[in-house]
Amino acid sequence: MQRKERQLVVFTLGKEEYGVDILQVQEIKRLTEITRVPNAPPFVEGVINLRGNIIPVIDLHKRFGLGAFEPGPESRIVIVTVRDITLGIMVDSVSEVLTLEEAAIAPPPPLVAGIEASFLEGIGRLDDRLLILLNMDRILGLEEVAAAQEFQNKAAEAGAGR
Amino acid sequence: MNDSARYREVFFAEAEEHLQELNEGLLTLEKDPAAKDAVNTVFRAAHTIKGMAATMGFQTITTLTHRLEDVLDRVRSGTLSVTPELSDLLFRAVDRLEELLGAAQAGNEPPAASLEDILPELSRWAGMSEAPKLPQTNEASSAATDLSAYEARVIQEAGPQGFQAFFLTVYLAPDCIMKGVRAFLVFKKLEGKGEVLRAEPPVEDLEEEKFGTSFRLLFLTRETPAALEALLNGVSDVTKVEVRPVVLKTPEEARTPDVAPSRRENREEKQRHLSTQTVRIDxxxxxxxxxxxxxxxxxxxxxxxxxxxxxxxxxxxxxxxxxxxxxxxxxxxxxxxxxLAQVFSRFPRMVRDLARELGRQVEFVIEGEDTELDRSVIDEIGDPLVHLLRNAVDHGIEPPAERERRGKEPTGHVRLSACYEGNHVLIAVEDDGEGIDCQAVLAKAEERGLITAQEAKTMSEKEIYRLLFLPGFSTAARITDVSGRGVGLDVVQNKIESLGGSVEVTSRPGQGTRFAIRLPLTLAIIQALLVKSGTETYALPLENVEEIQVVRTADLKKVRGRDVLLLRGEVVPLVNLRALLGGETAGEGEEEEVPVVVIRSGERAGLVVDGLVGQREIVIKSLGRFLGNVPGIGGATILGDGRVVLILDTGGVLALAEGRMDRRRMAS
Missing domain, CATH: 1.10.287.560 (Histidine kinase  CheA-like, homodimeric domain)
Structure with missing residues (x-):
């Protein structure tokens, strides 16, 4: 029988450990200079230069209401691609890549570490460790972005049909 | 891409150009029925399409253009003059042709029977009876080969008797004297072995030695190539003989487009290509x-x-x-x-049709169609211009009677012009119609809840004109299918702004309206001014920068609570960039002098910045889908040191400053 497993990139925010699916992770970068974007959503820290491409960077501390991000020597930017959109998330450290059986993932309780349940995909258990699995789609509001995109396309079509 | 697909593409691309020539020529003819050049152009265009369509095997198109050509031929010879009735018919025929081409391109050319409605009429003008003429001798097949129709027939008929045609190329030694005699000997040898159908150069020239070191004969014979070669090599001073059999093309083969429609056109093509050698590129x-x-x-x-x-x-x-x-x-x-001619060229026809439909008399003038713009802009600019031109004819130009009542000449004027202006192109659409009625605009805006009665009293003319660009605003009392139903100038403005340009209206009541569009010459790489806002650096497109002033803070004035700058007697509103964008201060206290960048995007404003870094050439990059449209930010660029710097969208910055964004949002 085939066992279903998932590979996760594990990182920390504050005291908690989090995981994102390794298939969504492009690379892990040291902190670089981030250019602030005025009038962007508050959790958008700014944009960086990733080999000639402009990539937005998200502050998950702010998104989760965990206070301000404090850059330290272990701080990293994890570059993820979700729904064809590439962006960076700032984390306090990246610890490891590990494999978790699907069976070890439980649905999220209503509130974990002060984070809204809708941002979470589940809680993973590995020995005595608890991993918080993130639902990047929700966190980034990409459903809304996709919807907005569709709306814009329709509007453009309507405009062209004049 | 295989050959036939490529030829198809070329055919349709060229057919489109000839269609344009037809349209333009007919327009000229309509105005001046005696215009000889136009007649010739139109005739040639119809003729060329006919030839090409026949080669490609498009029957219906060939039939239609053939008849069109017949009519035009009579116009050309002067037996027919271009009456309004005829020109309407010709326009209709050209429209049909355009439809047919479109259908053929999509792969379903309708049968010739579908031309029932227009063909008899064309035939009548062509002075023919209703019965369609038998197709003329298949021009394409005979002209396509190297043979004349006569030669081809002779060769074909001699075939069954065992005769075969050859092209014989005879080379003489370069130092040969008395070449004429050698040529004569060659003819002598061939005598009795068959028949010389053609000599190149002609026999007379050969006799008079008017040729180089070689000549060519078309020879019909029962001999084998080897025998011919041996025969002629026997003539002294003949160094080489090339024998190439002539293969007659079947009509099927003749239709394949590996040969140009006809030799004559082929030559014309070559001449044209000599003057401008072009390559079509994806x-x-x-x-x-x-x-x-x-x-x-x-x-x-x-x-x-x-x-x-x-x-x-x-x-x-x-x-x-x-x-x-x-x-x-x-x-x-x-x-x-x-x-811009690529876009402009379709407008004369459109304006003409529109004027007829609406019962206006319009003289349409185009200027500066040679002005060049980036391809991506050209593709996008068509729709906004169509919109503005329709507006001009529909809402601008009054009906002839109305114009006379106002003491104007009954024919209205619409002018579309383009010119370079520094690093951008200015395109203007002007009419001498009734102009914009400010009171009507205010009333409408109030009615739509876009402004309050109080605001209406204090608005300047410029501000009133800007109301026209709000979503859902339409001043036309009547809704016509010409100028749309309220989807209006806001769409035009959005499009122009997305191209990095701006639109401005000026109008004089009763005398006309002018829409001016400014567009950057090129996209992607621009000259920018880098400025400091606190600790941050931003890039301002240089094309939006009018001038830079260093102003003593003591000289800044306040008018109605707003900071303004008096610049050569003109009041320029000031915007503090750092206050607008947030961000940390650079630390130092109050400055005695501040740099002010005077920007223009529709209107002027002074941008108070914390420092000037300098001018750079930058590559515009998008912020991406995730961030989408950030107010006031037009994109980003990467500096030489790898740093990311945001590019300010001057229009957006001014809108932010004025809270226009809020008003727009409310209106939609």
Whole structure:
């Protein structure tokens, strides 16, 4: 029988450990200079230069209401691609890549570490460790972005049909 | 792409050009029925399409253009003059032709029977009876080969008797004297072996030695090629004989487009191509070339910074690199430039039809159609211009009677012009119609809840005109299917702004309206002014910068609670960039002097910044889908040191400053 497993990139925010699916992770970068974007959503820290491409960077501390991000020597930017959109998330450290059986993932309780349940995909258990699995789609509001995109396309079509 | 697909593409591309010629020519003829040039152009265009369509096997198109050509031939010979009735018919025929071409391109050319409605009428004008003429001798097949129709027939008929035709090329020794005699001997040898159908050069010239060291004969014979070769090699001073059998093309083969429609046209084509040699290129290839050049410019700038202060040799090489990269960039930019004529050319016909439909008399003038713009802009500018021109004819120009009542000449004027203005192109649509009624605009805006009665009292003319660009605003009392139903100038403005341009209206009641569109010459790489806002750096497109002033803070004035600058007697509102965008201060206290960048995007404003960094060439990059449209930010660029700097969208910045964004949102 085939066992279903998932590979996760594990990182920390504050005291908690989090995981994102390794298939969504492009690379892990040291902190670089981030250019602030005025009038962007508050959790958008700014944009960086990733080999000639402009990539937005998200502050998950702010998104989760965990206070301000404090850059330290272990701080990293994890570059993820979700729904064809590439962006960076700032984390306090990246610890490891590990494999978790699907069976070890439980649905999220209503509130974990002060984070809204809708941002979470589940809680993973590995020995005595608890991993918080993130639902990047929700966190980034990409459903809304996709919807907005569709709306814009329709509007453009309507405009062209004049 | 296989050959036939490529020829199809070429056919449709060229047919489109000839259609345009037809339209333009007919327009000229309508105005001046005696215009000889126009008649010729139109006739030639119809003729060419006919020939090409026949070659491609498009029967219906061939039939229609054939008849069209017949009519035009009578016009050309003067037996028919262009009456309004005839010109309407010709326009209709051209429209049908356009439809047919579209259908054929989509792969379903309708049968010739579908021309029932227009063909008899054309025949009548062509002075024919209703019965369609039998198709003329298949021009394409005979003309397509190297043979005349007569020669082809002779060869074909001699075939069954065992005769075969050959092209014999006879080479004489370069030092041969009395070439004429040698030629005569060649003819003598061939005598009795068959028949010389043609000699190149002609026999008379051969006899008079008016040829080089070789000549060619078309020879019909029962002999084998080897025998012929042996025979002629026997003539002294003949160095070489080439024998090539002539293969008659079947009508099927003749139709394959590996040969030009006809020799005559072929020659015309060649002549035309001599004057302008062009290659059609897929726009995506140019785009990827453009992207590569962009990367090259960035890398070059980075290299310059890394190596600055190195040895003179390095500096020298860097300078050379800069020159080459600059040249390359210019070349690619130029390759992307296309004259506005490509867009403008379809307007005369549109304006004419529109004027007829609406019962207006309009004289339409186009100026500066040679002005070139980036291809991507050209593709986008058509719709907004159609909109403005329709507005001009529909809402601008009054009906003739109304114009006379106002003491104007009954024919209205619409002018579409383009010219260069520094680093951008100015396109203007002007009419001498009734102009914009400010009171009507205010009333409408109030009615729509866009402004309050109080606001209406204090608005300047400029501000009133700007109301026209709010979503859902339409001043036309009547709704016509011409100028749409309220989807209006806001769409025009959005489109122009998305191209990095701006629109401005000026109007004089009773005398006319002018819409002026300013567009950047090129996209992608722009000249920018880098400015400081607190600790941050921003890029301002240089094309939006009018001037830079350093102003003593003591000289800044307040008018109605707003900071303004008095610039040569004009009041320019001021916007503090840092206050607008947030961000940290650079730390120092109150300055005695501040730099003010006077920007223009529709209107003028002074941008108070914390410092000037300098002018740079930057490559525009998008912020991406996730961030989408951030108010006031037009994109980002990467500086030579790898830092990301945001590009300010001057229009957006001004809108932010005025809270226009809020008003727009409310209106939609």
């Amino acid at each position: 726009i995506h290839r140019l785009d990827s070339l453009m992207n590569l050049v962009g990367e090259l410019v960035i890398t070059k700038t980075r290299l310059e910074q890394l190596l600055s202060g190195s040895s003179p040799e390095v500096e020298e090489t860097l300078k050379a690199l800069t020159r080459v990269a600059g040249g390359l960039q210019d070349a690619v930019m130029k390759a992307r430039m296309v004259p």
